[in-house]
Amino acid sequence: MWRHAAARRSAQIRRLLSTSAPSTGAGSAVRGPCIVHKRGTDILHDPWYNKDTAFPLTERDRLGLRGLLPPRVMSFEQQYERFINSYHSLEHNTKGEPESVVSLAKWRILNRLHDRNETLYYRVLIDNIKDFAPIIYTPTVGLVCENYSGLFRRPRGMYFSAKDKGEMMSMIYNWPAEKVDMIVVTDGSRILGLGDLGVQGIGIPIGKLDVYVAAAGINPQKVLPIMLDVGTNNEKLLEDKLYLGLRQPRLEGEEYLAVVDEFMEAVHARWPKAVVQFEDFQMKWAFETLQRYRNRFCMFNDDVQGTAGVALAGLLGAVRAQGRPLKDFTKQKIVVVGAGSAGLGVLSMAKHAMLRMPGTHKSGELGEGHNQFWVLDKDGLITKSRKGLDPAVARFARGYGPEEVQDLHEGASLVGVVKKVKPHVLLGLSGVGGIFNEEVLKAMKDSDSPCPAIFAMSNPTTNAECTSEDVFKHVGENAVFASGSPFSNVTLSNGRKGYANQANNMYLFPGIGLGALLSGARHISDGMLHAASECLASYITDDAIRKGILFPEVSSIRHITARVGAAVARAAVDEDLAEGCSEVDPRELKSMSESDTVDYVARKMWYPVYSPLVNDK
Ligand SMILES: NC(=O)C1=CN([C@@H]2O[C@H](COP(=O)(O)OP(=O)(O)OC[C@H]3O[C@@H](n4cnc5c(N)ncnc54)[C@H](O)[C@@H]3O)[C@@H](O)[C@H]2O)C=CC1
Numbered sequence: 071m072w073r074h075a076a077a078r079r080s081a082q083i084r085r086l087l088s089t090s091a092p093s094t095g096a097g098s099a100v101r102g103p104c105i106v107h108k109r110g111t112d113i114l115h116d117p118w119y120n121k122d123t124a125f126p127l128t129e130r131d132r133l134g135l136r137g138l139l140p141p142r143v144m145s146f147e148q149q150y151e152r153f154i155n156s157y158h159s160l161e162h163n164t165k166g167e168p169e170s171v172v173s174l175a176k177w178r179i180l181n182r183l184h185d186r187n188e189t190l191y192y193r194v195l196i197d198n199i200k201d202f203a204p205i206i207y208t209p210t211v212g213l214v215c216e217n218y219s220g221l222f223r224r225p226r227g228m229y230f231s232a233k234d235k236g237e238m239m240s241m242i243y244n245w246p247a248e249k250v251d252m253i254v255v256t257d258g259s260r261i262l263g264l265g266d267l268g269v270q271g272i273g274i275p276i277g278k279l280d281v282y283v284a285a286a287g288i289n290p291q292k293v294l295p296i297m298l299d300v301g302t303n304n305e306k307l308l309e310d311k312l313y314l315g316l317r318q319p320r321l322e323g324e325e326y327l328a329v330v331d332e333f334m335e336a337v338h339a340r341w342p343k344a345v346v347q348f349e350d351f352q353m354k355w356a357f358e359t360l361q362r363y364r365n366r367f368c369m370f371n372d373d374v375q376g377t378a379g380v381a382l383a384g385l386l387g388a389v390r391a392q393g394r395p396l397k398d399f400t401k402q403k404i405v406v407v408g409a410g411s412a413g414l415g416v417l418s419m420a421k422h423a424m425l426r427m428p429g430t431h432k433s434g435e436l437g438e439g440h441n442q443f444w445v446l447d448k449d450g451l452i453t454k455s456r457k458g459l460d461p462a463v464a465r466f467a468r469g470y471g472p473e474e475v476q477d478l479h480e481g482a483s484l485v486g487v488v489k490k491v492k493p494h495v496l497l498g499l500s501g502v503g504g505i506f507n508e509e510v511l512k513a514m515k516d517s518d519s520p521c522p523a524i525f526a527m528s529n530p531t532t533n534a535e536c537t538s539e540d541v542f543k544h545v546g547e548n549a550v551f552a553s554g555s556p557f558s559n560v561t562l563s564n565g566r567k568g569y570a571n572q573a574n575n576m577y578l579f580p581g582i583g584l585g586a587l588l589s590g591a592r593h594i595s596d597g598m599l600h601a602a603s604e605c606l607a608s609y610i611t612d613d614a615i616r617k618g619i620l621f622p623e624v625s626s627i628r629h630i631t632a633r634v635g636a637a638v639a640r641a642a643v644d645e646d647l648a649e650g651c652s653e654v655d656p657r658e659l660k661s662m663s664e665s666d667t668v669d670y671v672a673r674k675m676w677y678p679v680y681s682p683l684v685n686d687k
Pocket residue numbers: 260261262263264352353372373377380407408409410411412413446447448449450498499500501502505527528529530533553554555573574575576
């Protein structure tokens with residue numbers, strides 16, 4: 071049985087590798103020579119250049135490697151097959167072990183390859199993204215962050231701490247790559263739904279940048295994960311002897327902002343065209359830093375803006391799933407659970423999309439007071455009678471219109487709200503696992519939609535508001551479901567599939583970053599973000615939507631990202647924000663048709679093949 075499976079896999083691997091260049095984003099499978107400034111073991115220990123046993127004999131002579139490797143020269147295909155086989159042996163050998171043990175073992179084997187040979191690592195990642203994304207990204211990356219200090223073996227990325235004040239401008243030059251295109255930075259204060267993990271949050275920028283390389287074809291030599299260690303308020307970590315971060319409470323106020331300001335100035339001074347993605351900052355800093363930097367630097371906040379675009383695409387899909395025209399989006403009743411950085415990002419983008427729907431202005435149907443949303447946070451339903459309401463939340467508080475007849479009071483419970491409102495959509499970004507319990511889901515049966523939509527978007531899996539099983543069992547087989555972390559499809563009573571879509575910002579952030587980079591955008595505008603979301607929403611056909619498919623397969627992420635990247639670049643050009651990049655100036659970008667732009671973006675995507683190495687000494 072095991073042998074048959076292995077033979078099948080070998081055939082699959084041969085098939086995969088014989089198509090030397092996939093249809094999108096291949097770049098060229100034949101690469102020109104690459105100049106290295108090192109020789110001998112220095113090359114073997116550098117994962118950017120290392121080919122392990124695949125160094126040809128001529129290269130071994132040229133680079134001083136002769137005698138440093140076993141004599142047999144393996145092909146890339148053989149190395150690939152060897153890795154995949156060891157991965158499957160590990161799966162086989164860990165059967166029956168607890169899930170966390172298996173997941174961490176899988177992460178370790180991938181991480182070791184990452185640290186040793188990036189070309190092979192990214193090739194296996196690209197080819198097997200659906201299987202490997204749950205390991206290098208959510209949910210396993212959450213487990214890795216929780217255990218990071220114990221798992222730490224080799225550093226990756228850069229660490230700027232509160233103790234580095236005044237030094238960052240010189241520290242930035244310690245990074246060995248001359249050019250950096252994409253940076254993902256966190257302060258570790260809200261890692262997925264796991265809270266403050268301090269310096270251990272570095273796993274998130276690393277995972278996000280892996281997705282950038284796999285999905286957007288950003289050259290891994292030009293990505294930089296960054297941790298801003300300003301302390302932690304996590305008592306458990308502060309007491310942990312192995313904790314690798316600063317043992318002090320988080321900086322606050324001006325002291326905190328001074329660190330982030332200095333970091334942003336340092337990055338901009340060395341790499342003025344780099345795109346900076348802010349990730350997993352607690353709400354107050356997510357919004358504050360976005361406001362502070364978005365018009366000065368080419369940056370965005372993925373949790374606020376990337377998530378919003380993905381959720382909006384899903385919400386529009388939910389309208390189509392009901393067989394209704396898109397303009398009916400303005401009539402959808404949407405309950406949002408979680409009014410944090412992600413929830414508020416979604417609310418504000420969805421509201422903006424409603425206001426932009428064709429015809430809404432003419433009919434005067436929608437105004438700022440129009441409110442299709444019921445928003446709950448940890449204290450229940452948010453109404454205008456809530457004391458000390460933040461203006462960003464106040465826009466969505468109930469009580470501004472005729473909806474008051476629904477007799478829902480401040481702080482009403484989730485189940486109470488669902489029973490009274492009968493929403494078309496229930497969307498969770500609360501970080502609270504299981505909060506969409508049986509009672510809540512059963513109440514969704516009475517939704518005014520023939521296909522009630524449940525989005526359990528919190529990560530990782532343990533923090534998801536509910537599971538795919540729960541939804542099809544309690545809401546009904548006509549429900550549509552999407553979650554932040556992957557769940558399995560469910561077999562329905564009629565033998566059809568209940569689709570477990572993944573509503574994760576991974577469908578957009580790589581394209582936002584890529585489009586901004588290739589257009590040389592001065593900054594990332596709302597228009598560029600809307601273009602990204604619309605592109606994702608229109609990717610799914612009506613046929614697929616009717617089956618309950620709201621988002622594409624993760625395996626097609628490179629294809630989607632090329633399109634999203636092109637849409638973002640075109641929006642930058644339209645808004646005169648594009649300054650062009652080294653090869654293409656803004657006029658050329660402007661003259662490209664839509665499909666030319668997609669081709670251009672796809673051509674610029676890096677694809678992992680071994681380049682001939684030439685030494686400059
Ligand atoms: N699927 C995706 O692409 C994304 C998912 N997320 C997930 O969303 C979750 C929240 O992220 P943020 O908004 O940044 O966090 P946050 O900490 O800023 O906000 C959390 C919100 O949930 C509310 N909340 C807490 N307990 C609650 C309860 N029992 N009932 C109702 N509301 C409750 C809080 O009051 C707060 O408004 C995290 O789990 C994160 O992983 C975030 C970004 C992207």
